[in-house]
Amino acid sequence: MELKNNVSDASFMPDMSVNIGSVRLDNPVTTASGTFGSGAEYSQFFDLSRLGAVTTKGVANIPWEGNPTPRIAETYGGMLNAVGLQNPGIDLFCKRDIPFLRRFKTKIIVNVCGKSTEDYLSVVERLADEDIDLMEINISCPNVKEGGIAFGQDPKAVEAITAAIKKVAKQPVIMKLSPNVTDITVMAKAAEAAGADAVSLINTLTGMKIDVDRRRFVLANKTGGLSGPAIKPVAVRMVYQAANAVKIPVIGMGGIMNAYDALEFIMAGATAVAVGTANFTDPLASVKVVDGIRDYMIKNNIRSLDEIRGCVR
Numbered sequence: 001m002e003l004k005n006n007v008s009d010a011s012f013m014p015d016m017s018v019n020i021g022s023v024r025l026d027n028p029v030t031t032a033s034g035t036f037g038s039g040a041e042y043s044q045f046f047d048l049s050r051l052g053a054v055t056t057k058g059v060a061n062i063p064w065e066g067n068p069t070p071r072i073a074e075t076y077g078g079m080l081n082a083v084g085l086q087n088p089g090i091d092l093f094c095k096r097d098i099p100f101l102r103r104f105k106t107k108i109i110v111n112v113c114g115k116s117t118e119d120y121l122s123v124v125e126r127l128a129d130e131d132i133d134l135m136e137i138n139i140s141c142p143n144v145k146e147g148g149i150a151f152g153q154d155p156k157a158v159e160a161i162t163a164a165i166k167k168v169a170k171q172p173v174i175m176k177l178s179p180n181v182t183d184i185t186v187m188a189k190a191a192e193a194a195g196a197d198a199v200s201l202i203n204t205l206t207g208m209k210i211d212v213d214r215r216r217f218v219l220a221n222k223t224g225g226l227s228g229p230a231i232k233p234v235a236v237r238m239v240y241q242a243a244n245a246v247k248i249p250v251i252g253m254g255g256i257m258n259a260y261d262a263l264e265f266i267m268a269g270a271t272a273v274a275v276g277t278a279n280f281t282d283p284l285a286s287v288k289v290v291d292g293i294r295d296y297m298i299k300n301n302i303r304s305l306d307e308i309r310g311c312v313r
Contacts, residue, residue, distance in 0.1 A: 012298065012301070012303070013298075014294060014297035014298060014302060014303055014304065015303060015304045015305075016028065016052075016290075016293065016294060016297070016305065018052070018249075018271050018272050018305060019249070019271075020134060020172060020174065020197065020198050020249050020251070020271065020272060021134065021172030021173075021197035021198060021249070022172055022197075023107060023133050023134055023172055025052035025053050025107055025272060026052055026105075026106075027051070027052040027290050027293070027294075028052055028262075028266065028270075028271065028272040028273055028293070028305060029051055029052050029053075029262065029272070029273055029274075029275065029286055029287075029289050029290045029293070030051060030052055030053040030054065030055045030107075030109060030251070030272060030273070030274045030275075030286075031051065031053075031054055031055050031274060031275055031276070031279065031286055032055065032227075032253050032274040032275060032276025032277075032279075033055045033056065033057055033058055033111035033136060033138065033176070033274075034057050034058060034081075034083065034085075034111075034276070035275075035276040035277060035279045035280065036054065036055070036056075036057070036279055036286075037056075037057055038054070038056045038057060038093075038096075038097035038100060038101060039054045039056075039100070039101060039104075040097075040100060041283075042279070042283055042286075043104075044283075045283040045284055046283075046284060046287045047104065048101070048104040048106050049104045049105040049106050050106075050287050050290060051106050051286055051287065051290065052106070052107065052272065052290075053106055053107035053108065053109050053133070053134070053272075054101055054104075054106055054107075054108060054109065055109040055110075055111055055136055055274060056093075056097060056101075056108070056109065056110050056111055057087055057111065058085045058087055058111040058112065058113035058138050059087050059088075059089070059090050059093045059110060059111065059112060059113065059123060060085065060087055060089060060090065060112075060113050060114055060119060060123065061089065061090055061114065061119050061122040061123050061126075062089050062090075063087065063088050063089035063092075064084065064085055064086055064087050064089075064113075065084075065086060066083050066084035066085060066086025067082050067083060067084030067086075067220060067221045068220040068221070069220060070218065070219060070220055071083050071084065071219060071220060071221060071224070072219075072224075073209050073218045073219055073224065075207070075209060075226065075228070075230070076230060077228055077229045077230030077255075078226055078227055078228020078229060078230040078231065078255070078277060079226075079227060079228055079277060079280070080207050080208075080209055080218075080219060080224035080225065080226055081204070081224050081225050081227070082219045082220070082221035082223065082224035082225070084221070085113050085138075085141070087113070090122075090123050090126050090127075093110075094126070094127075094130055098130055098131060098132060102131055107133040107134065108131075108132045108133050108134075109132075109133065109134045109135070109136050109174065110127060110132050110134070110135050110136070111135075111136045111137075111138055111176070112124060112127075112135055112136070112137050112138065113138045113141050114141055115141060117160070117161055117164055120137065120161060120164075120165060121164060121165065121168060124137075124165050124168055124169050125168050127171070128168065128169070128170040128171075129170070132171060133171060133172075134171050134172045134173075134174055134197075135165075135169060135171050135172070135173055135174065136174040136175075136176050136200055137161070137162075137165060137173060137174065137175050137176060138176050138203070139151035139152035139157075139158060139161060139175060139176060139177070139178065140152050140176065140178040140180075140203045140204075150178055150180070152176075152177055152178035152180075152181070152187060152203070153178060153180060153181055155186050155187055155189075155190040156190070158175065158177075158187050158190040158191055158194070159190040159191070159193055159194040160194070162175055162190070162191050162194035162195060162196050163194040163195060166194065166195040166196070172197035172198065173195075173196055173197050173198075174196070174197065174198040174199065174200050174251060175191040175196045175198075175199050175200070176199070176200045176201065176203055177191070177199055177200065177201040177202065177203065177242070178202075178203050179201065179202035179203060179204075179205055179231075179234060179235070179238055179254075180205065180206050184201065184202075184238045184241055184242055185241050185242060185244075185245035185246075188201075188241075188242040188245050188246045188250075189245055189246060191246075191248075192246040192247070192248050196248060197248060197249075198248050198249040198250065198251060198271070199242060199246065199248065199249075199250055199251070200250070200251035200252075200253065200274065201235070201238055201239060201242060201250070201251075201252065201253070201254075202231070202234065202235045202238050202239075202253065202254045203225070204224075204225025204226055204227045204231075205225065205226045205227075205231055205234065206223055206224075206225065206226070207223065207224060207225070207226035208222060208223050208224070209224075227254070227255070227276055227277045228255055228277040229255040229257055229261075229277075230255065231254045231255050232254055232255030232256070232261060232264075234254065235252065235253065235254025235255055235265070236252075236254075236264050236265060236268050238254075239252040239254075239265050239268045239269060239270050240268035240269055240312070242269075243268060243269025243270060243310060244269060244310075249271035249272065250269060250270050250271060251270060251271065251272045251273065251274055252265030252266070252268065252269075252270030252272070252273050252274070253265075253273060253274035253275070253276055254276075255277070256273055256274070256275050256276070256278060256289065257278045257285070258278075258285075258288065258289065258292060259288070259289050259291070259292020259293045259295070259296060260292070260296075261289075262275075262289050262292070262293060263293065263296060263308070266293075266305060266308060266309050267308055267309070267310070267311050267312050268310070268312060269309060269310035270309070271309065273289070275289055
């Protein structure tokens with residue numbers, strides 16, 4: 001028997017598994033927070049068990065209404081969003097979303113958001129005894145006690161909040177880094193120094209759109225987070241820099257639309273990848289990336305992602 005793409009070893013099946021902290025994912029593909037809800041809508045289109053993990057929408061200690069509308073705008077090669085981390089709060093999330101996701105053979109990564117260190121810690125402590133696998137901490141949130149600057153824009157704040165979370169967390173902790181900084185490696189090193197099990201990047205870039213006919217901002221919030229293919233070159237560069245600056249796993253994201261996009265991140269040094277904006281244009285995007293990576297590995301006789309991870313220098 002001859003396998004697809006001229007690989008002659010009939011028993012050949014690539015090992016797509018990756019490790020994030022102490023957690024093993026069957027494949028390196030997860031979803032980007034805020035683009036997949038908690039998976040309920042997408043489960044109508046494919047079996048969520050085919051993903052390495054599902055990363056949930058951000059959850060806070062209390063329900064957040066989010067920003068006023070309009071809060072979504074299409075741009076060249078992507079989109080702007082100023083949703084404002086609207087979420088139902090941790091209590092409803094634990095009651096409704098975790099049991100739903102546990103129906104599938106996929107790992108659960110809960111994205112945590114807050115406006116103060118205390119906000120974050122209350123959610124992390126609440127999740128300590130819940131049946132989840134990892135937490136991703138969104139430190140692009142404004143620190144209200146420090147004048148609104150995002151935690152992720154100050155290395156001292158990154159180190160302090162990471163250390164505080166690690167003291168109470170029972171699951172591995174991923175720190176999600178903001179790209180709106182001068183040097184991403186400084187932030188990655190700060191997270192690592194404080195005990196983070198992994199970092200994920202990039203979050204959205206701050207952008208703006210103006211309606212020239214109405215002479216008004218398109219978004220009620222004036223600015224929003226830019227995501228989609230337009231930011232991929234920036235994301236690949238930052239993932240490369242971070243992966244070469246720290247020893248902990250890096251989860252890469254930012255404009256991944258297909259398997260070749262994902263492979264760029266892996267070759268830049270990412271252990272895993274997250275698919276985000278693509279989910280809005282194709283509900284099968286994430287699982288297509290899984291299949292595409294597998295096909296590439298079979299075609300090129302790559303038995304483990306370790307063979308290509310960080311292969312560019």
